[in-house]
Amino acid sequence: MTTYTISDCVRRVRDNIADACARSNRDPSEITLVAVSKTKPAQDILAAMDAGLRHFGENRVEEAQQKIPVVTANAANQPVWHMIGHVQSRKVRDVLSLFSIVHSVDSVRLAEKFSRLAQDQGVILDILLEVNISGEESKHGWNAHNWQADALVREQLWADIAQVMALPSLRVRGLMTMAPYEAVPETTRPVFAGLAALKAELNQLLGISMPELSMGMTNDYPVAIEEGATIIRVGRAIFGSRT
Numbered sequence: 657m658t659t660y661t662i663s664d665c666v667r668r669v670r671d672n673i674a675d676a677c678a679r680s681n682r683d684p685s686e687i688t689l690v691a692v693s694k695t696k697p698a699q700d701i702l703a704a705m706d707a708g709l710r711h712f713g714e715n716r717v718e719e720a721q722q723k724i725p726v727v728t729a730n731a732a733n734q735p736v737w738h739m740i741g742h743v744q745s746r747k748v749r750d751v752l753s754l755f756s757i758v759h760s761v762d763s764v765r766l767a768e769k770f771s772r773l774a775q776d777q778g779v780i781l782d783i784l785l786e787v788n789i790s791g792e793e794s795k796h797g798w799n800a801h802n803w804q805a806d807a808l809v810r811e812q813l814w815a816d817i818a819q820v821m822a823l824p825s826l827r828v829r830g831l832m833t834m835a836p837y838e839a840v841p842e843t844t845r846p847v848f849a850g851l852a853a854l855k856a857e858l859n860q861l862l863g864i865s866m867p868e869l870s871m872g873m874t875n876d877y878p879v880a881i882e883e884g885a886t887i888i889r890v891g892r893a894i895f896g897s898r899t
């Protein structure tokens with residue numbers, strides 16, 4: 657069995673990103689690769705930094721509290737930490753102190769809490785709105801299943817998003833979704849296309865230009881890039897499988 661180093665894996669992911677960009681007439685510099693380091697030790701993160709990565713995603717506050725200081729103490733440059741997991745209300749303060757951007761804001765209440773604390777601290781927090789395009793019940797996020805056809809879904813979504821947009825200390829940078837795991841990655845294409853169309857619609861409705869689409873993981877990031885992803889969240893393809 658061949659064992660690949662983290663740097664081999666980063667190179668392969670970068671090649672796949674370049675190929676997906678070539679197929680869809682995009683420039684690889686438009687894509688931010690977030691290395692999802694959940695469950696992996698700080699030393700793996702440092703190896704990925706040596707391979708040129710700068711953005712890391714974690715999904716649990718307790719784990720981030722252990723690892724981030726270790727990386728901070730040992731890295732020459734500081735990485736950008738992305739919170740990608742569901743945030744419990746009582747963890748908002750910790751998330752704000754640890755992370756630069758939160759991908760997983762999934763309710764008005766949570767957004768209000770982030771905004772209130774950010775305002776107290778005199779900071780602006782970058783967030784993405786997590787939406788559930790697939791309709792899978794196990795997924796977090798605003799219900800956006802079938803949003804193009806379902807006026808009630810749109811009505812609720814527009815109302816909630818308008819409330820979040822009005823909050824003072826948040827900068828809404830875009831949308832995030834998790835596609836269902838599919839044996840054939842191509843099957844997820846409509847989920848990614850649905851998120852891209854939703855971003856375009858919101859930008860037009862609100863007269864804004866939210867730039868980011870966080871979509872695509874190990875299983876399906878090339879498809880996500882073809883559908884307009886600007887941020888991909890890749891774990892296993894970089895760090896190996898998780899136990």
Ligand SMILES: *Cc1c(COP(=O)(O)O)cnc(C)c1O
Pocket residue numbers: 692694715740741834873874875889890891892893
């Ligand atoms: C774990 C996780 C990922 C990465 O998944 P891989 O299959 O390891 O690439 C991406 N996004 C979220 C929200 C995750 O929890």
